[in-house]
Structures are given as structure tokens and as C-alpha cells.
Amino acid sequence: MTSKRLLDKTLAGVRGTGAGNIVYGGNYCTKTNEHISAKAGGVLTRKKAPATVNGFDTQIVDTCPLQELSKETCPNGNHREKHNTKKKAIYASEEEEREVGPGEVLKCNNCTHRLSLTGQRQEDHMQVDSLNSLRSMLPLHVTDVLAEEIYASSHIPVPRNRKPSGHADKEVMAATVLTTLSTSPLVLNPSPGASALWALLAGGVSETSCRGWKESLSASYSSSTSGNWSWDASDQSVPSTPSPPLSTDVSKSFLIYSQGEDNIEEAESTHFLFEDPIPRKRKNSMKVMFKCLWKNCEKVLSTSSGIQRHIRTIHLGRNGDSENSDGEEDFYYSEIEVNMDTLTEGLSNLTPTSPTTICPPPVFPLGSDMAQSKSATVINSPLSQSAPSTLCHIRTDHAYQATAPVSIPTVSSEPLNSHSAISVSWQSPSIIFKSQPGAHVGILSSGEKRQPVTHTISKTHTTTISTPKPSTGTRKPRGEAKKCRKVYGMEKKDLWCTACRWKKACQRFTD
DNA sequence: CATGCCGGGGG
DNA sequence: CCCCCGGCATG
16 A cells, blocks of 8 residues: 555544544444444444434534543444444445545544545534644644544533643643543554554654654554444445454454443354453553543543643532642542443443443342343443442452353343344433333233232333243232223123133233 | 132033 | 142232
């Protein structure tokens, strides 16, 4: 390849990376998502993408801050899935995309955000200025892209009123952005390149030269990051195949983590997933990050200064530039070692607790609630988040993962439908997994019974999870509804439903 | 104790 | 299957 070409590629890669983050999150959500992300990514080119799709993406991007974004990703993915066909087609015409070329549109597998270098997205107006400032700090093109992407994708919440004043501020912003970014995309690939990136970030963005970036990026992408898979410009095949990494072995590890629930299935068959993955993933995935401990703030930055700034400006309401801090910020953040994988997961939910944090899931009883966690856990153990109103302590230990397998079986009973896996009741906003309620679940609970609790809830859960085997041992608690016997009375026994007559569980008045 | 059901069993 | 019932768990 010509150097030029290379360059382009690299650039593309960069972009892709940016976008990738988010998408990645999506992946985590579910296996399905992986496809989605890939596809979606393909599609996304703003120009070309169908309005619908676009709209969707855009919306998300614009509207949500990083955290939300991550959440949204999943859903997004779903939607996308729906459109997949379309997308596929689009993807198919890679050529088209290609034509666009690096300069013009960012293409990544991921999608979510592709910006034109030239133009900001309409939505971004508000932040344009900040963006610009950011840009100035970064090396040339790449920077540009990066920044934009970052912005676009993560939308770091920056006080709008706060205008970047001076270099310092800019730096801060940049740092913030980058950091944020780190949470997302880069994280995904714990490749050397990534580290380089990190280093860069930490060091001060502006310093690095384009080249350096490129190099590192390219290196990371080409080699270790199988993850980038999708987006590799050269790799055209990817698009068509939704599931990215599968083909490569590297992907293996990726898969495991990335494909959330679905993995379960796989996991089942392949135990190695759980047993083995941990070590593997750890390899290069640990990173030191700084997490904001402020209540409800899950911000995690890669640099201490960044986090300090964040705290200072966002939480303490001090001036961004006041470089001199009394050190108060120190109280509000902590250093954490983040496992990239985990992070990613977190990304997907990015909820309250930072992505980084993961609380080991409680034991899983068979409770339905747990089930959810199970599923999640099984996969990535993202859910842990739910619990953590407080943060559990950071540093992820995947110990619980070990447990995961156990639960799997249960879960597995579920359908392996595509996305199914996680249906998550976690529907809370944060949800990660996409749940498409429809199909997969459901049925399990059928006759089996009534769970004492509220129907709604129980239903959901029940469905989601495989119902703990009711029959054996545990008898279902008596239903509340009046049964035939009570309703009709012994005298009218003939009116009873057969089940009642047989002394079986009433079929007519089910709870 | 009345119910609701499970686990069996006979036809 | 269809019918029944013993018996246990619950409220």
C-alpha cells in the first residue's frame, strides 16, 4: 500500500475507533448487537444512510451523554437490527462507502457517529466551539476526527455556559473528552496501540504528532485489535458478516466478552469461556483510571488531572482554570484499575456505578431477580451495576464470573434466540441488554405457575429467566385467585374446570 | 380446617 | 388420556 493509502486507512481506523466505542457497548449488550453494530456501523454514513436510521442514531448521539449513550446503544442496536436488512444491503455496497473516502466521511463499523470532517453534525452546534478548541489541541487530522467523534459519540457533558478559556481549559476539555472516550471505544481494544493512546492522552494530547497517533493506531488495529475488525477499511467482508470477530481466533476472547448474553449459549457449550477468559482478558486490559466518586457521577478519566478538573469544575463549581486546587478534589475521586472488558461492559450500561465498578453479584438465589443478574452476569456481569447504588469497589474481579457458569444452565434453558438473551428486566433505563421481549421469552412460564409476587414483575422475570424448576420440590404457592372450587362450590362441581375436578392446578382461574 | 395441587394410580 | 384420590402445604 502506498503510504498515502496507509494513512488514509489509519485515519479511518481512528475514526472507526471513536465510533467504535459506542458501538462496542452495543455489542456487549448482546450478541445480536454485535451484528448490529457492525452493520449499523456500516450504514451509518450520514450521507447515505437512510433517514430513519440516521435519525435514530443521530438522536441518540445528540441527546445523550456518554452514559446514556451507552445505554442507548443497545436499544439502538435493536432498532437497527430491524433495519438490518436494509443496512446489509447498504453495507454491501461498500464501494459506495469507500468512495466517500476517509476525508469525507468517517466510516466505521460502528457507526454511530460518522462525521464529516468538514462539517459538524447539525446537532453539534452547541458544542462546536468547544470542539474546535479541542481540535486545535490535537494533532491534525486525526485529532480532528477523534475529537469530533468523541464529541459526537460520547457527548461529554460539559457545561455549556462554560467556555473554554485559554489553553488550560482546552486541555481540560480535551482530557475530558479523551478520557471519556477511553471509556468507550478504546477501551475495547486493549491493544498496545490503545495504551499508546492512553499514554498520549495522559501526557497531553497535543503533543503527539499525527504520525505517532497513526502509528500507534494502526499498529493496534492491525494487529492486536481484532476488535477493530469491523471497521477495517480494507476488510470489506466484515460488513456483510454481522458477527465480526468470530472468524478470527482473536475474536474468541472478544466474543466472549462482547457478546453478551448470547454467549451464554456459547458458553454453555464452551465452558472455556468462563474458565478461561478471565486470564486472557486480563492480559492487556488493565488500566489505571480515575473515577469520580461524586454521587451519581460515574465519570472515569484516564488522568488524575482530568478527573480533578472534572470534579473541580463540575462538582465543586470552581473555575476550570483555577489550576491551584486545594486538593479537595482528591477526595472525590479514586484511582482504579479498570479492566477494559469490564469497562466495556460498563459502557454498555454505564449506569450509575461506573463502568469500571462492578459489584460482585450477590449470590444468586433462584429468585427471579437474580435471574436477571444471572444472565447478565453470565455474560459480562454487567448487571452488577444494578446493585451498586453505592459503588462497590472498583477493581473488578471476575471472580464472580466464575459463578456465572453455574447460572448459565438455568438461563440457557431459555431460548437461544438471537438476542434474546438478555432480556433483562433491568429495564431500567440503564439497561444494557436489549431485551426484546417478544419472542424468546415468554413461554416458559406458561402453566407453571404463579409466582406469588406481582404478576407483572414476576412475569417479566419469570419469563426472562427460566423459571426455577417449580415442580420439583417446591410447590407453587397457592394462587390467590379463587379457584373453581371456591367460585362454584362443591355443589356445582360440574362447573369446575377439569383441572380442579382432578385436583390439579386450576386452569380456569390462573393467577 | 378449607383449599389448592402434586404425585400416583386405575381404566 | 380421563378420572380419581391420597396427601402435603398453605392460609
